[in-house]
Amino acid sequence: MSFEIDTRVLKNAVQLTTNAVSKKTANPILKGIKLAVEDDELHIYATDLQTGFHKWLKVKDSDENFSTVVEQTIFLEILSNLTSDTITITLDGVLKISGGNSVFRLPTMDPDEFPSLAFDVTGNSISLDRTIITNMIDKVIFCALKDSSSLSRNLNAVYWDFRQGGFLNLVATDSYRLALSESKLEDDNVLSPFLLSLKSMDELKTILSAAKTEKIKVVQSGSQVLFDFEEDNNQLIFNVIDAEFPNYLGIIPQSFITKIKAKTSEFLAIMKRMSITAGSEEYTLLNIEDGRIQFYASSPDVGEAKEEIDVEQEGRNLEIAYSPRYFREALERIETVEFEFDISDEEKPTILKPVEDNSYMFIIMPKRKS
Amino acid sequence: MSFEIDTRVLKNAVQLTTNAVSKKTANPILKGIKLAVEDDELHIYATDLQTGFHKWLKVKDSDENFSTVVEQTIFLEILSNLTSDTITITLDGVLKISGGNSVFRLPTMDPDEFPSLAFDVTGNSISLDRTIITNMIDKVIFCALKDSSSLSRNLNAVYWDFRQGGFLNLVATDSYRLALSESKLEDDNVLSPFLLSLKSMDELKTILSAAKTEKIKVVQSGSQVLFDFEEDNNQLIFNVIDAEFPNYLGIIPQSFITKIKAKTSEFLAIMKRMSITAGSEEYTLLNIEDGRIQFYASSPDVGEAKEEIDVEQEGRNLEIAYSPRYFREALERIETVEFEFDISDEEKPTILKPVEDNSYMFIIMPKRKS
Incomplete structure (x- = not known):
């Protein structure tokens, strides 16, 4: 019961199972991957009972169908460190992996105990x-x-x-x-x-x-x-x-008291700076007044930061507070040069979105003013 | 009390103090760096009482000499996030850092409490x-x-x-x-x-x-x-x-029962593979016999690895065990294509060194055979 395969091809395939196997589990078989040879194809299965992964590869010189389970981490580490281009894998009680002058013997687990990844493909x-x-x-x-x-x-x-x-x-x-x-x-x-x-x-x-x-x-x-x-x-x-x-x-606000248009990268840089002094409260105050925003963040240990920029403003003046991190993490994903943020109220959700692109948006809750 | 300086120049200088300041200390001033302006030069000091760092930079428009201490982490984070090319630093109770539209105010500590970095330069x-x-x-x-x-x-x-x-x-x-x-x-x-x-x-x-x-x-x-x-x-x-x-x-062995010459990269790859199955005992057995080494490492959970290579051997045959990690970490630093390892005894130190280069060497203790 053996076959030959390209070392790198198998390594890359096993690498893809890394997130699908369970890292912490009382059930050792979930740390394993199932290898099943069927008619010159190697099937690789991994599952944590929620996510299942299945991949198949061509193999050479396969003499007989068989299946077994080995621990994923060790198997991958061996494949990553073998220097020979092709390896021979043999099941003989243990799983024997031979390449160049190296021979590894790994303990195996019972493939019948491996959870089934059956799926009804007619849906x-x-x-x-x-x-x-x-x-x-x-x-x-x-x-x-x-x-x-x-x-x-x-x-x-x-x-x-x-x-x-x-x-x-x-x-x-x-x-x-x-x-x-x-x-x-x-x-x-x-x-x-x-x-x-x-x-x-x-x-x-x-x-x-x-x-x-x-x-x-x-x-x-x-x-x-x-x-x-x-x-x-x-x-x-x-x-x-x-x-x-x-x-x-139902959460997406539909009416707004103030709409702001600003440069995405400039606003992002400001929010990064506000993060420094915003402290663990993650509190940054924006004073929006006549097309100008004043930012302010402070914490007793760290100090304070102030900044001002010009923006395009529609609607009324107001003071509103946000987590600079939430603002920043949304802005980092906005791909347009300008973005808009639409305020429905000091205590209701604010929308952040690219200008003239309705395919994605972010909604963040303002902070209660302290 | 203020001066102007290039933002990046100051950032790079403060970055160099990162390892010199104390991260964990009950004494807050050791988390700080001392900034001292003297005649158009800014002196930066950092110390953890064991290592002291001192650097000086030219500044512009310095109006008066002064010194103060600010927390290193915050100061560096601010400098890393400012987008203006130059900044103005002013001491006025707090330390004010202004660049572009941004203004930061940081709490300061008493420079007189900062440990002295005096050194007698006449040694x-x-x-x-x-x-x-x-x-x-x-x-x-x-x-x-x-x-x-x-x-x-x-x-x-x-x-x-x-x-x-x-x-x-x-x-x-x-x-x-x-x-x-x-x-x-x-x-x-x-x-x-x-x-x-x-x-x-x-x-x-x-x-x-x-x-x-x-x-x-x-x-x-x-x-x-x-x-x-x-x-x-x-x-x-x-x-x-x-x-x-x-x-x-006195530890360096002077007489040897066996000397081996082998290819550095090949030996390194083998020791990496042996590490996989050597387990937490870090035990790999080398059977040295007539110009050939057989490697063997195993642990019950992980499995076993075997390998063989030809080497140049001088002296008698023997079995000896090493930590594959110690061997590997030494080999990673040997720059010659071939290296030698000289065995004084199964239980006495072994020397690893580059071939025909006596400028560096590594000594590792063999493992007691189990």
Whole structure:
């Protein structure tokens, strides 16, 4: 039971499983990847029970079908350190990896205990453009709640909202801010909205960044979603999060007392400087008056910072406070030279968005004035 | 009390103090840097009571001499985020930093409470070549004991051993291994040997890597050593460690039962692979027999690795065990295509050194065979 394979090809494939295997788990088999040889193809499987990854590669001189499970970290470390171009892998109680003068023998686990990654591929499906979806994810993922141990599992996630007319909204929020990215799909099919955990999203990002497939097929079946990267010979299978996402459309303010237009990079630099003295309260006061904004942030230990710029202002003068970090992290994702921010009230959500581009926006809550 | 200065020049200067200020200290003034304006020059001082740093810069439009102390981290963060080319710094109760439309006000500390960095510059002195000394430090510093809280303060250090005939030996050891780098100085003066803490050495490395001064003057005075970077307008003042360094010359083995010559990069790759399965015991067995070495490392969880190579052997066959990490970290610093390792006994120190180059060597203790 053995086969031969290009060392680098296998290393790159195993590297893609890094986020899909469980790092901390009481169940050792979830630290492993399943290797299954079937008719000159090696299938690699990894799962943490929420995200499943499946990839297949051509192998040479395969004499017999077999499957086994080895620990992912060790296997990858060995592949990364072998200097021979091709290696021979043999199952013989242990997994033997031979390349050049090196021979490794790894303990194996029972492949029958490895969780099944079966997926019903007959569900409803659409096609997504890789470049567009990668960009949409980058726009929203930073707003998701980071803490995976929180009770708010629905916020430690990104919401995929497929809407009538062939639109997809990606949405993420940590309840203090929200990011929304919209695009028109080429496909007229509509999937039901679903929630993917932040960990699933991170794995999706990894696979997207290494992918060459231009059109990714997304298939929905019950509580599972499959992303099929046809030209890369790999698939991701996600268990969606069984929880309600907040009614985000109801949060987006519709009327505004003041609208500001300003230079994105200049505003970003100011917010970075305000962060320095804003302290752990993350409090920066903006005094908006007659086309001019005065910024002020101070904390007793660190000192204070003041700054002034000219902007285009519509609507009334006011004082309003924000977290400079929330402002900054949104501005870092705005690609236009100018951006606008639209204030509905001192205590209601503010919209930040690129000028003359409605495909993405950020909503941040002002700070209560101290 | 104000002056004007180029933002980047000041930022780069303050950056150099990063390792010299104390990060964890009950005494807040040690987190600060002292700024002293004297006749169109700004002097910057930093110290953690063991390492002192002093640099001076030209300033413009200085109206009056003054000195003050501000927290280093905040000051550097502000300088890094200001976008204007020049800034004006004013002392007026607080330290005011103005650039473009930004104004920062920082709390200050009493400059009279800042530790003095006085140094008697009339001591014995020598001149060191920057490139040579940088290379020597890189060869030995990794062998110093990392733990600064250890009772063995003399090992959490690098030993500067100036020897008759104009030689300098740099030596570091953690008591399991030792690195020695030697060079002939152009100077005939001889300083007394001294010990610099690892933290002092790290600061010296930082300053060396940013320096343009080719010939660094080293002055010794009592328990202090001054490194003068004349063309960079900066100085480092070290308090030497008041402890004995082990008699390292007595540790270097003089007679050998077996000498091996092998390819450095090939041996390094093998030791990296052995590290994977050597486990936390860091145990790799070498079976040296008739010009051939068999390597073997195993641990129950991870599996086992075997390898064989041909080498040039002189002396008798034997089995000997090493930490693959110690071997690897030494080999990574050997610059010749081939290296030799000279075994004095299964339980006595082994020498690793470049072939036909006696300017540096590494000594590692074999592992007791299990």
